[in-house]
Amino acid sequence: MEIEKNIPLPTRGSRTGRWQRLMDKMENGDCVLLPYYEGKSFAASMYANGVQPASRTEHHNERRMLRVWKMGVFDAEM
16 A cells, blocks of 8 residues: 555535535524434534534424524634
């Protein structure tokens, strides 16, 4: 195995996925209510794209839901 140096990291690609489009429409402090596992997926996508999520579990009509807020972008020094 050969170690290579000074190879630039390519960008992640276009932000055209379902969660990226939703995240782009939201302003800081906005939230969405999603089925629990979709909400977990959305929060993970936000985190992977440098956006700070916050979430809380809720129950609506005997269904487990997740409310996800867009809190802003991560601090550049992190």
